[in-house]
Amino acid sequence: MKFAKIPLATINRLSIYLRNLDELLANGIDVISSERLAKQCGVNPAQIRKDLAYFGEFGVRGVGYRVKDLITQIRDILGLNRRWNLALFGVGNLGSALVRHGNFMKHGYQFVAAFDVDPKKIGKRLASGLAIEHVDRFEEIVKERQVDIGVIAVPPGSAQGVANQLILAGINGILNFSPVQIQVPDCCRVENVDFSIKLDNLAYHISSSAT
Amino acid sequence: MKFAKIPLATINRLSIYLRNLDELLANGIDVISSERLAKQCGVNPAQIRKDLAYFGEFGVRGVGYRVKDLITQIRDILGLNRRWNLALFGVGNLGSALVRHGNFMKHGYQFVAAFDVDPKKIGKRLASGLAIEHVDRFEEIVKERQVDIGVIAVPPGSAQGVANQLILAGINGILNFSPVQIQVPDCCRVENVDFSIKLDNLAYHISSSAT
DNA sequence: GCCTGTGAAGACGTTCACAGCA
DNA sequence: TGCTGTGAACGTCTTCACAGGC
Numbered sequence: 001m002k003f004a005k006i007p008l009a010t011i012n013r014l015s016i017y018l019r020n021l022d023e024l025l026a027n028g029i030d031v032i033s034s035e036r037l038a039k040q041c042g043v044n045p046a047q048i049r050k051d052l053a054y055f056g057e058f059g060v061r062g063v064g065y066r067v068k069d070l071i072t073q074i075r076d077i078l079g080l081n082r083r084w085n086l087a088l089f090g091v092g093n094l095g096s097a098l099v100r101h102g103n104f105m106k107h108g109y110q111f112v113a114a115f116d117v118d119p120k121k122i123g124k125r126l127a128s129g130l131a132i133e134h135v136d137r138f139e140e141i142v143k144e145r146q147v148d149i150g151v152i153a154v155p156p157g158s159a160q161g162v163a164n165q166l167i168l169a170g171i172n173g174i175l176n177f178s179p180v181q182i183q184v185p186d187c188c189r190v191e192n193v194d195f196s197i198k199l200d201n202l203a204y205h206i207s208s209s210a211t
Numbered sequence: 212m213k214f215a216k217i218p219l220a221t222i223n224r225l226s227i228y229l230r231n232l233d234e235l236l237a238n239g240i241d242v243i244s245s246e247r248l249a250k251q252c253g254v255n256p257a258q259i260r261k262d263l264a265y266f267g268e269f270g271v272r273g274v275g276y277r278v279k280d281l282i283t284q285i286r287d288i289l290g291l292n293r294r295w296n297l298a299l300f301g302v303g304n305l306g307s308a309l310v311r312h313g314n315f316m317k318h319g320y321q322f323v324a325a326f327d328v329d330p331k332k333i334g335k336r337l338a339s340g341l342a343i344e345h346v347d348r349f350e351e352i353v354k355e356r357q358v359d360i361g362v363i364a365v366p367p368g369s370a371q372g373v374a375n376q377l378i379l380a381g382i383n384g385i386l387n388f389s390p391v392q393i394q395v396p397d398c399c400r401v402e403n404v405d406f407s408i409k410l411d412n413l414a415y416h417i418s419s420s421a422t
Numbered sequence: 423g424c425c426t427g428t429g430a431a432g433a434c435g436t437t438c439a440c441a442g443c444a
Numbered sequence: 445t446g447c448t449g450t451g452a453a454c455g456t457c458t459t460c461a462c463a464g465g466c
Contacts (some may be wrong), residue, residue, distance in 0.1 A: 079418025207290025
């Protein structure tokens, strides 16, 4: 493999491969070909080989990929062989559902702080035992608990403000659930989770296929 | 404009343009150039013009786009000038948060049914007043309440089963919050909302920029 | 003059086809 | 033989640059 720019889509697919490999491992499959894995993931076999080739030679010619080894390799590539500490901003419906959502922890992500501005919420504890703090204490707590990633679940109008604070505190990653584009410097990466765009997409495709 | 295949990304951006135009309208802006709108949306001006050109000529040369008209046009393209009825599957943490989440209704989406399999939940009402039904009554209710889109928020293992039922019932759009690839025929479109992929993405970018 | 609409160029990502190796 | 790794071909999306029209 040589140095090349890695497509963003490749990283997304690595996540998908990883989940499917986990499932294969659980089913006792030791070795898998790019063709079978591709079918399971719904992509082209060459795509898988190319994606993996960006990072090394993980397969055995004539045989395929050893499931267990490949899982280790992909986890290593993605940086998942460590704990990632999350801080939640905005303990509303969505925010508190996210904290309770068990799927995060499975992959090494854990909420270590939750912030809100509503005085009625401050001091209360979430189901996980996590206490809700006032945003004012944010900088101190982020440092103390070594927060890696900020999860923004505040109303649209407050999202950019929260992001600004996160950047000042030196956070490099933001998962943004609010339906607005957040402006950040290059040192920080934002991933948006925007259901309304997805719904609009469905609306468009259903409407236009019906005509 | 002529007939051309419309990029998927174009549809996604139309949603973003629409939201920003709504904001401009609220601020009393009548007319906007592709350049200014582009800056606000974080895209290239030519991109906006090209995206819109797939659907018609909405601008005025030498002037720009009339905000109010453009909003109407985009809503029309996306199929948002109607009500869209949603059915929720899986009234867990995430599911109930989605129903309570006010942002849907703003854009014409409304939950008209909620299903679960847990006997303890059946018959209870969500904060919105919506009663939780057993999945067994699904087909009847979907027809009766004219559900357009199914929202899947069940555990990963049950997602494909729910999708199969939805397809049998003739549903053409699925918003899938479970972290698995759902297989559907061409008549049905699936949009995935997958936080764990997004988190993995952040993990990768933070890890690799730190090295 | 100014900004849209659009063919052409460029960048990017995916798929093909086959060489290379167990 | 069988399946990976990979340069080359292909297709798609984005950006440029300018013609066209208010």
